[in-house]
Amino acid sequence: MLEKTGIPTKEQIDSAFPSEERMKKGPFVVVECFQKIPCNPCFTACNRDGIKIFEDINDLPNVDHENCNGCTLCVSKCPGLAITVVDMTYSEDKALLKIPYEFLPLPRKGDRVTGLSHGGEEVEEVEVVNVQNPKGFDKTPVISIAVSKDKVKEIRSIKVPKERDRSRDEIVCRCSDVTLKEVRDLIHSGHTTVNEIKKISRIGMGPCQGRTCSQVVIREIASITGKDPSTLKPGTYRPVVRSVEMGKILEAMENEEAAKR
Ligand code: SF4
Ligand code: SF4
Incomplete structure (x- = not known):
């Protein structure tokens, strides 16, 4: 045989x-x-x-x-x-x-x-x-x-099934490498606001401040909880703070003064 x-x-x-x-x-x-x-x-x-x-x-x-x-x-x-x-x-x-x-x-x-x-x-x-x-x-x-x-x-x-759950590979937040599966798992475990999900996963805390991911998070919360997406708050976002050399500030001030003359 x-x-x-x-x-x-x-x-x-x-x-x-x-x-x-x-x-x-x-x-x-x-x-x-x-x-x-x-x-x-x-x-x-x-x-x-x-x-x-x-x-x-x-x-x-x-x-x-x-x-x-x-x-x-x-x-x-x-x-x-x-x-x-x-x-x-x-x-x-x-x-x-x-x-x-x-x-x-x-x-x-x-x-x-x-x-x-x-x-x-x-x-x-x-x-x-x-x-x-x-x-x-x-x-x-x-x-x-x-x-x-x-x-x-x-x-x-x-x-192995050809069609695997691809959500675990799909990156939603490229700044902090958060996947769609992580977002869905958090929603399923009871975290149903953008701010909660942000604080746990760091989604939206990178340089883009949620420009690309916040709408995806809202869509997922709405889809899983059945809530109206227009009632969901996008979360708190802040401008990125970056250290600047004092010399650059002085330079900018001097340029401003020169422009006025
Ligand atoms: S390595 Fe594998 S194929 Fe080669 S003799 Fe050992 S069991 Fe047999
Ligand atoms: S499983 Fe490890 S210990 Fe056992 S035969 Fe193979 S190599 Fe040796």
Whole structure:
């Protein structure tokens, strides 16, 4: 089956998992590398002797689960995306599954995405718990997802919705780098005046003094609370104060005097 479809059998997947006793101790590596190829970055990445030395570069990885602490170094280094890390102690009903993921855009922490099987079938909706994006051309991002414990051997990848909530990326206040999502979160948490939102997020406190963002904030408050936008106050704005050299003031005064003469 593996040779024809690239999908390992249930027996092969089972063989990559450690004993029940080891699974209860904490995170462990799952190496689904079942075909001999000249490759060993999993061994060179591991500094805990979790992958034993290769006698021959074509050997299959020999995993020592007792030495592995689930650090994921080998997950991001494996060019075949053959390695995951599993933590069955994550919570009562969920396991933490750390998978290599090389598509863009990357999901974000907190996203709800679809967990896919080895063959790409949808298994269940899962939450993204963490996103590691290590620097280096030869390192693959590692996504941590919370999956149902009984699905941990089934789920092997994720599908990220094409249409993500873009509000978290949209900058409303360019002076203070405040996003639309931050503004919406503040309104949802009960801050429904421009001044409140300004004091918490610093929106509108930059050099433009709210020239571009105040109308967006009013629009968002109106849209979320149902209030008439014409009844919403734009907030307090002040001219920018900048230090000026005394010499420049004297110069200006002299120029003014000269102009009168
Ligand atoms: S997860 Fe970390 S400790 Fe375990 S085998 Fe991979 S590199 Fe070694
Ligand atoms: S780095 Fe990945 S593909 Fe290469 S031998 Fe190790 S597990 Fe197999």
